[in-house]
Amino acid sequence: MxxxxxxxxxxxxxxxxxxxxxxxxxxxxxxxxxxxxxxxxxxxxxxxxxxxxLNNQEIIQSYLSRIDLWERESIKKIQETTEKARNDLLKMFDRMKNQLKSTCDKINYDIQSKQESKNYSEINLNKWIEQLEQLRHIYKTSFQDDIIDDKQLSIRLIKIIDKNQSFSIEEFHTNTHEKFKKTAGEITLSQDHLTATCSGKNWNGSNISGNSLYSFGIHSIRFRITKQGKNNPFFGITSFAKELNPWNRKTPFAYGWWKFPLNTNEEENIKNPTIQTDDEVTLTLDCINSQIQFEHHRTKQSVYQSIEHEQCPFPWKIAIVLYSPGDAVSIIS
Ligand SMILES: [Zn+2]
Ligand SMILES: [Zn+2]
The missing domain is CATH 1.20.5 (Single alpha-helices involved in coiled-coils or other helix-helix interfaces)
Structure with missing residues (x-):
């Protein structure tokens, strides 16, 4: 043509x-x-x-304002606390001074009157000496015990919680908040969209795709096989631009796995090597290196597959085919 x-x-x-x-x-x-x-x-x-x-600080402006406010309020609190402690201490000192002074005055008066009347002996002199010593002792020891309590927690200190989060696309490897979204065939989604169950009596092409689209970074999604019938479910990806055709077991436009490819040696060494009910698997979408990885946690097996951009352009989305009626898969993280 x-x-x-x-x-x-x-x-x-x-x-x-x-x-x-x-x-x-x-x-x-x-x-x-x-x-x-x-x-x-x-x-x-x-x-x-x-x-x-990127030069615009607007996204941290509210934090900067909070730090400024904390500074002002803390300084105010410190100044008020300082002022009160200083006043309380001076008041206490005055009270001590006044009490000792008034005792002194009384004794002075006694000394003077005895002096004028010339009516005193060693007994009086010894008493006055002893009283003066007592007053000196009270004066010296009145502030001996520590009177500053510095264990009051009235100011909370602040600091920035730096989770050492990477802001680089290359290092952007996180668990996404993936949820199941579009379905075909008889699929029932749980209310939180985290569990998909193949609900038909006969299989009718039931498949589910995810909510998220992937073009950058590396993303891992962990699943639990809540229930598995006699056929393996398919785990993989499709391009957002191309629909999955689950009727074709070779799944054109979808990349992933119908079963874990194990060689015969491994099948003998591992007990129950195939995916079973309650097993957990992780699908990793590595947009940087254009590959996907599938990990079977119970048997600690991993497989990789390269993705060709012409066949499966970005963005990618996860694609799961539930082949047996009753099969159920949950996203756990
Ligand atoms: Zn032309
Ligand atoms: Zn062109």
Whole structure:
């Protein structure tokens, strides 16, 4: 079949664009290249704007305000506490001073009157000496015990919780909050969308895809086989752009595993090597290295598969086929 330019329907000198697979005549392929170069400039500009946005502290502004507020309130609290402690101490000192002074005054009065009447003996002198010593002792020991209680917790200190989170796309490896979303065939989803059950009596192509789309980083999703009938479920991915066809057991446009590929040696060494009810498996979508990994936790087996971008372009989504009626799979993290 001869192709024509999608712009002018011309048949002469047809070029096919590598990117979009559309055909263009000589004139329109140039126009198409110009359009791509315009888009490239726009993308460049967007990156430039984004880098400028990075200087904007707005996203931490509310934290900065809270730190400032804490500083002001804490300084106020410290100043009030200092003021009160200083006043209380001076009041206590005055009380001690006044009490000792008034005792002194009484004794002085006694001494003076005895002096004037010349009516005193060693007994009086000894008594006054002893009383003065007692007063000196009271004065010296009145602040001997520590009177500052510094175990009061009236100020809570603050600090920033730095979880050492990586902000780099390359190191972005997290458990996503994946949920089941679109289903085909007779599938029942739990209310929280974390468990999918094949509910039909006869299998009718039941499959489920995930809520999240993946284009960057590395993501792991852990599943539990809540119940498994006589056939293995399929675990893998499809491109967002292409639908899974579960009727085809070779699953074109889907990448993943119907069963764990084990060689005969391993099958002898591992007890129950196939996936069974209550087993846990992890599907890892590695967008950086364009591969997916499937891990069977009970048998500690892992398999990898490379993904071709032409066949399965980003974004990816998880795809599960439940082959036996009654099969159920849950997302656990
Ligand atoms: Zn193109
Ligand atoms: Zn044309």
């Amino acid at each position: 001869k192709q024509n330019c999608i712009k002018c329907k011309n048949f002469d000198q047809i070029f096919i664009c590598d990117g979009c697979q559309q055909s263009f005549c000589n004139e329109h392929i140039n126009e198409h290249h110009e359009e791509l170069s315009r888009q490239m400039n726009d993308i460049n500009k967007d990156y430039h704007h984004f880098k400028e946005d």
